[in-house]
Amino acid sequence: xxxxxxxxxxxxxxxxxxxxxxxxxxKVNFISKEHGLLSWLxxxxxxxxxxxxxxxxxxxxxxxxxxxxxxxxxxxxPQSDLMATDTYNKVFTMHGVVMIFxxxxxxxxxxLGNFLIPLMIGAKDLALPKINLLSWYLYMAAGCMVIxxxxxxxxxxxxxxxxxLSTHYLNTNVLSTGIAIFIAGFSSIFTGLNFIVTIHKMRAxxxxxxxxxxxxxxxxxxxxLMVLGTPVLAIALVLVILERTMGIGVFDPxxxxxxxxxxxxxxxxxHPAVYIMILPGMGVISEVISTFSRKRVFGYTAVAFSSxxxxxxxxxxxxxHMFIMGVSxxxxxxxxxxxxxxxxxxxxxxxxxxFTLYKGSITFETPMxxxxxxxxxxxxxxxxxxxxxxxxxxIHLTETYFIVAHFHFVMVGGMLMAFxxxxxxxxxxxxxxxxxxxxSQLAALVTFIGFNFTFFPQFILGTLGMPRRYAAxxxxxxxxxxxxxxxxxxxxxxxxxxxxxLTWSLKYGEIAxxxxxxxxxxxxxxxxxxxTENFPEIPIVDHDAYDYEWLERKHERxxxxxxx
Amino acid sequence: xxxxxxxxxxxxTAHEHPPYQRHHFETMEQQVDATGFAMWLFLLTEIMFFGxxxxxxxIYRNWYYPAFVAGSHQLAIIWGTLNTGVLISSxxxxxxxxxxxxxxRKGGLVLCLVLTFLLGLVFLGIKxxxxxxxxEKHHVPGFHYSLKSFTNPDSDPEAKAYGDKPxxxxxxxxxxxxxxxxxxxxxxxxxxxIIGIAILAFMIVKAQAGAYTTGHITFVENFxxxxxxxxxVWIFLFPLLYLISRHG
Numbered sequence: 001x002x003x004x005x006x007x008x009x010x011x012x013x014x015x016x017x018x019x020x021x022x023x024x025x026x027k028v029n030f031i032s033k034e035h036g037l038l039s040w041l042x043x044x045x046x047x048x049x050x051x052x053x054x055x056x057x058x059x060x061x062x063x064x065x066x067x068x069x070x071x072x073x074x075x076x077x078p079q080s081d082l083m084a085t086d087t088y089n090k091v092f093t094m095h096g097v098v099m100i101f102x103x104x105x106x107x108x109x110x111x112l113g114n115f116l117i118p119l120m121i122g123a124k125d126l127a128l129p130k131i132n133l134l135s136w137y138l139y140m141a142a143g144c145m146v147i148x149x150x151x152x153x154x155x156x157x158x159x160x161x162x163x164x165l166s167t168h169y170l171n172t173n174v175l176s177t178g179i180a181i182f183i184a185g186f187s188s189i190f191t192g193l194n195f196i197v198t199i200h201k202m203r204a205x206x207x208x209x210x211x212x213x214x215x216x217x218x219x220x221x222x223x224x225l226m227v228l229g230t231p232v233l234a235i236a237l238v239l240v241i242l243e244r245t246m247g248i249g250v251f252d253p254x255x256x257x258x259x260x261x262x263x264x265x266x267x268x269x270x271h272p273a274v275y276i277m278i279l280p281g282m283g284v285i286s287e288v289i290s291t292f293s294r295k296r297v298f299g300y301t302a303v304a305f306s307s308x309x310x311x312x313x314x315x316x317x318x319x320x321h322m323f324i325m326g327v328s329x330x331x332x333x334x335x336x337x338x339x340x341x342x343x344x345x346x347x348x349x350x351x352x353x354x355f356t357l358y359k360g361s362i363t364f365e366t367p368m369x370x371x372x373x374x375x376x377x378x379x380x381x382x383x384x385x386x387x388x389x390x391x392x393x394x395i396h397l398t399e400t401y402f403i404v405a406h407f408h409f410v411m412v413g414g415m416l417m418a419f420x421x422x423x424x425x426x427x428x429x430x431x432x433x434x435x436x437x438x439x440s441q442l443a444a445l446v447t448f449i450g451f452n453f454t455f456f457p458q459f460i461l462g463t464l465g466m467p468r469r470y471a472a473x474x475x476x477x478x479x480x481x482x483x484x485x486x487x488x489x490x491x492x493x494x495x496x497x498x499x500x501x502l503t504w505s506l507k508y509g510e511i512a513x514x515x516x517x518x519x520x521x522x523x524x525x526x527x528x529x530x531x532t533e534n535f536p537e538i539p540i541v542d543h544d545a546y547d548y549e550w551l552e553r554k555h556e557r558x559x560x561x562x563x564x
Numbered sequence: 565x566x567x568x569x570x571x572x573x574x575x576x577t578a579h580e581h582p583p584y585q586r587h588h589f590e591t592m593e594q595q596v597d598a599t600g601f602a603m604w605l606f607l608l609t610e611i612m613f614f615g616x617x618x619x620x621x622x623i624y625r626n627w628y629y630p631a632f633v634a635g636s637h638q639l640a641i642i643w644g645t646l647n648t649g650v651l652i653s654s655x656x657x658x659x660x661x662x663x664x665x666x667x668x669r670k671g672g673l674v675l676c677l678v679l680t681f682l683l684g685l686v687f688l689g690i691k692x693x694x695x696x697x698x699x700e701k702h703h704v705p706g707f708h709y710s711l712k713s714f715t716n717p718d719s720d721p722e723a724k725a726y727g728d729k730p731x732x733x734x735x736x737x738x739x740x741x742x743x744x745x746x747x748x749x750x751x752x753x754x755x756x757x758i759i760g761i762a763i764l765a766f767m768i769v770k771a772q773a774g775a776y777t778t779g780h781i782t783f784v785e786n787f788x789x790x791x792x793x794x795x796x797v798w799i800f801l802f803p804l805l806y807l808i809s810r811h812g
Contacts, residue, residue, distance in 0.1 A: 125588035127598040193605045201598040202588075231609045235616030239748065247706045248744025250620055255705075256628060256738040265616050538590060 014292065014363050015516050017434065023511035025432040029529040044129030045532055049136050050115035051430070054423075056136075057111060058499065060102040060143055065495060067095035072454075072488040075481050080471035088471035089156035090172065094149075096159030097177060101184045102143055104411055105273060108280035109226075110139070110191055112422045113219045115430060117195060119523035119530065120213050122204025122539045127197040131190050138187035145180030149173045158469065160270070163251040163262040167243040174244060178237045185230045185237075188276070192226025195219050204522075206541035213521055213545045214303050218283025221307035225272040225279075225314060233269035236262060263325055267318035275314040277411060278378075279307055281418030282349055285371050288421050289353045291519045292368040293360025296546040299352040306345035306352075313342045323394045332391050339389035346382050350375060365517075366437065369444035370421030377413025377451065381406060384459065399469075402462025408455045420447070420498060427502065428516050432528045433509030436501050443501075447494030453487025520551050584780040596782055603786040607793050610756075614797055617752065621745050621804060628738035630731060634714050635742030636808040637726045638703060640694065644806040647690050648798065654683035655795045662788045665771075665781040673784070674771050680791065681764040684757055691754055698743065705744040711736045746805055753801060756794045763787060 017023070030047045040048055070091050074082040083091065114132065118125055126132050149155055155177045157166040166174050199212070199220050240262070242248045249255030251262045290297045297303055319327060319335035353375060362368070384406045387393045397403060427435050457480040466477050473481070515524040522539060523530075543550040582592060589595040625632045661676030701720075702710035714736040717723035731739075767787065770776065776784045 123588065127588075128602055129586075129588065131602075189609055193602060193609070196605060197598050197602045201594060201601060227605055227609050228612055231613035232616050235613050238752070239616070239620070242744070242748055246704075246744070246747070248748055249705055249741045250624075250744055250748070255744075256624070256741050258623070261620060261623060265619070533587070 012363065013365065014294070014361075014518050015365065015434075015437075016513075016518060017510055017516055018513040020510055023513060025511060025529070026527045026531075028531060029432070029527065030532045031529055033532045042133075044125065044133060046114050046118055046126045046129065046132060047430075047530065047532075049132050050111050052136055053106065053110040053114060053139070056140060056143065057103055057107055060098055060146075061495075062499075063147075064095055064098035064103055065492065067091050067098065069488065069492060071095060072485040074471055075473070076485045078473050078475045078478055083471070085471045086156060089158075089469070090154035092469060093156050093158050094146075094154055097155070097181070098146060099411075100159055100273070100277075101181050102139070102146060104277040104415055105184070105188055106139060106191070107277070107415065107419050108284060108422060109195070109219060109222060109276075110135070112284065112419075112426060113195065113215075113280055114191070116426065116523055117198060117216060117219060118202065119429075119526070119534055120216050120521055121199065121202060121207050122522050122535060122541060123198065123202035124533050124535065124538070126194045127202055128190075128194050132194055135187045135190040135194070138183050138190070142180045142184035142187060145176055145183065149176045149180065152176065160266065161237070161240055161262075163240060163243070163259045164253065167240055167251055175241060178241050182234055182237050185234050188226050189230045192223035192230075195223040196227065199223075204539050204541055210301065210304070211541055211544050212304075213283075214286035214297055214300065214307070215280075215283035217304040218279045218286070218307045221311035222276050222279040224308075224311045225276045228315070229269040229272040229276070232265055233273075236265035236269070239265070260322070260325060260327065263322050264318070267321045268315075271318040271321060272311075272314040274407075274410070275310050277415050278418075279310060281374070281415045281422075282307065284418045284422035284425070285353060285374050286349075287519075287521065288367045288371040288425050289356050290546045291425070291517050292365060292371075293357050293362045294548055295356050295360040296544070296548070297352065298355035298358075299348075300545065302348055303352050306348040309345040310342060313338065313345065317342055317389075320389050320394070323391055324398055336389055336391050340386065343382065343386055343389075346378075350379055350382075364441070365424075366435070366440040366444050367421045367425035369441055370417045370424065370447075373444065373448045373451075374414055374417040374421065377409050377417060377448075381409030381411075381414055384409065397462055399467055400462035401458040401466045401468055404468050405455045405458035405462060408458070413451055413455070417447070420444070423498070423502070425517070426523075427505070428512030429523055429528045429530070431506055431509070432512055433505050434512045434516065435498075435505045435509060439501050440498065443494055443497035446490060446497065450487050450490030450492070450494045454484050454491050455487070457481070457483045457487075518548075518551065520546055520548060525554075582780070584778075599782050599786060603789050607789060610793060614749075614752065617745070617749050618800070618804075621749065624738075624741050624745065625804075625808070628735065628741060631714070631735050631738035632742045633809040634717075634723065634728055634731055634736070635739040635746070636806060637728060638698070638701070638713060638720075638722055639746075639806050640697070640722075641806055643690050643694050644802055647687050648802050650683050650687045650690070651795050651798050654680045654687070655792050657683065658788050658791045662781065662784055665776045665784045668777045668779070670771070670774055670777045673777060674768060677764055677768045677771055681761060681768060684761045684764065688754060688757060688761070691750065695747075698747075703739075703743050704747065705740045709740050709743075711739070714739050749801055749805065753794065753797055756797070760787075760791055760794055763790075 030045055031051075034043075040052060043049060070083070071088070074080065074088055074091075076082075080088060114126070152173050155170075155172045155174055157170060157172070157174060157177075161174070161178070199216060203212075239248070239250050243251050243257075247255075250257045251259050253259065286297050286303060317335060317339045319331060320339045323332050323336075384402070388397055388403060388406060424435055424440060427433075461477055461480050461484075464477065466473055512528050514527055517524070520543075522541070525539070526535060585592050585595055589598070657676045657679040661673055661680060664670075664672035664676055698704055701713065702708050703713070711733070713720035713723050714728075714731045715733060717728040717730055730736075764787075767776075767784065771784075
């Protein structure tokens with residue numbers, strides 16, 4: 001990584017850092033403005049709340065990751081020998097609950113989205129700073145409830161709370177988990193609501209809808225899903241709790257209730273939730289791909305609308321989680337067709353990113369490596385989703401490791417890659433310092449290799465018929481399971497590395513300057529880390545997103561004024 | 565670092581705006597717009613929340629219509645109607661409260677909020693009477709649920725008054741589902757009322773100190789929206805739960 005300003009032409013990196021011997025982190029910024037724990041715990045600043053979210057989300061990711069490690073260790077051998085089978089049930093349930101509700105759903109929106117949306121649209125803060133802080137407290141309350149659940153003996157319903165298992169047959173901590181997810185849901189609702197209001201009402205003069213960075217469009221679409229979907233999960237959980245405590249009968253076949261109704265309510269949220277998790281990641285990828293190929297995102301409007309299309313279609317496909325649960329054949333036909341429709345906007349995104357790369361000046365910094373990982377792994381995850389959306393193959397593949405591999409390709413291979421891509425990309429903006437480039441490129445590579453080793457064998461295991469959610473399996477599946485566990489170990493190293501070197505870089509990283517990537521977003525035109533009020537003067541936007549010529553003209557103007 | 569707060573203070577006083585304008589909004593209009601929009605979005609999430617319950621209700625009502633009719637005969641229409649009147653009146657006093665805040669009438673605002681508060685309490689009081697009737701007759705779902713009123717309607721004054729025929733046992737058992745939904749739906753509604761009443765108490769104290777009569781009425785206005793929403797939910801609950809068999 002060269003620190004001196006190099007001339008234009010072919011180069012390995014676009015990174016331009018200020019002269020390290022004279023560069024300093026700006027004395028006044030949102031981190032240095034106030035000191036003490038209370039100045040963080042009572043803050044209304046979206047950037048501080050984002051940092052608090054980042055720390056807490058990393059904490060819960062570590063817990064969820066440790067549980068995943070236990071699952072893989074147990075599956076190293078065909079017998080259930082590391083833990084008893086009911087312990088295994090609890091471990092995979094807690095892994096799912098922690099990873100989905102405490103990591104994936106808030107991961108990009110609550111950290112990067114929170115930090116960046118006001119900066120990207122030229123606002124001083126989110127529209128509702130107190131609600132934003134409340135959302136973090138609700139998240140922490142939910143997190144504490146989950147930790148309590150684990151300490152009190154865990155829960156073994158699976159993250160899906162399948163009734164009547166969860167309401168009638170289990171004596172584990174269903175109530176505390178249900179309440180935890182209910183609270184986490186409200187945290188998510190408030191985040192989404194805040195984003196929608198902010199994007200509608202807080203844009204700087206000249207920042208029209210079609211000048212918004214695609215990151216903002218993706219968050220807007222995800223927010224719609226959070227606001228409309230999450231309350232339905234909330235009521236489904238309330239009914240589970242009432243069924244368990246009072247026996248109101250709504251999901252109890254003995255009283256004429258229908259467990260399938262729970263499935264409908266649950267998946268009405270939990271399918272769109274998949275897009276709540278992935279859409280913000282897609283927003284990150286749009287920014288990264290454009291910046292590191294020095295081109296406007298190909299088909300900007302199509303990518304923007306594909307986010308909204310995913311949000312809309314996402315509400316009409318939930319029944320594909322229920323094909324084997326005794327729903328009518330005609331409705332499976334309709335939902336199978338509708339499921340195919342979601343593939344269209346997803347494909348639009350992948351194709352448009354590919355066309356953005358075409359004839360771009362591509363460089364291979366860490367965020368870009370993760371973005372490449374995202375594109376490949378998300379495509380595999382998405383296409384295997386088509387197998388599962390097809391009713392015939394679904395009956396064979398569902399409830400096997402194929403489905404486990406499918407959603408881990410989308411969620412871990414897609415979303416986690418996007419999250420890490422975004423964290424590296426905006427790390428200089430958030431902290432004012434660069435992460436170490438070489439070791440982080442290595443980490444991206446290790447993650448990619450580890451990921452494929454872990455989850456690709458699971459596709460094969462699934463087609464061979466290994467069911468999910470069992471601690472033991474027939475001996476002939478052992479080789480592939482050993483591969484998977486070995487891969488998980490590599491993956492673990494891949495995740496540990498960023499946590500270590502990013503922490504290191506907080507003190508020892510190179511000074512990043514305002515715009516190390518020469519990116520066009522409004523957030524890159526201000527100091528890093530930003531001021532508490534973001535912009536000393538609200539900017540007036542006179543150019544489209546990803547306008548690299550505008551940036552060049554701006555640099556020329558600044559060079560002229562500095563000579564004077 | 566040391567001189568920064570001064571610099572920011574200076575920037576703050578450079579352009580004038582009312583004291584209640586939050587620092588991150590450019591104009592007061594933007595602030596009012598944004599908070600109002602946020603409230604409407606929140607009400608949208610509430611619709612989705614109650615929507616799940618209404619879905620469950622509609623499905624089971626279609627499946628077990630006779631049980632739902634027999635169950636609804638156990639509710640006292642007089643109490644339900646009275647409560648509907650109470651809630652609509654409270655919406656009226658709330659709307660008057662918003663008007664008083666708009667026109668900066670402090671005394672009127674406090675009066676209206678107190679009336680709304682009291683009407684809310686009256687609603688919950690009547691609801692308590694209704695709930696205790698159900699508890700006495702063992703119509704709360706669970707271990708103590710009793711089918712007597714539905715398998716032997718002559719033993720039950722309410723059922724007898726409607727001339728109910730005895731339900732076959734497996735249909736009579738579905739009345740438990742009706743009461744399950746009755747308690748879930750009215751309970752969720754009552755919970756919203758309790759939250760509203762708590763906020764009203766807070767607002768009465770603030771209004772007496774003159775908080776909402778200086779031109780900044782966003783809070784009163786948005787709370788009004790919430791109160792009307794809770795009212796409207798009841799307007800749907802009343803016919804769905806009380807008036808099932810009373811159409812032509």
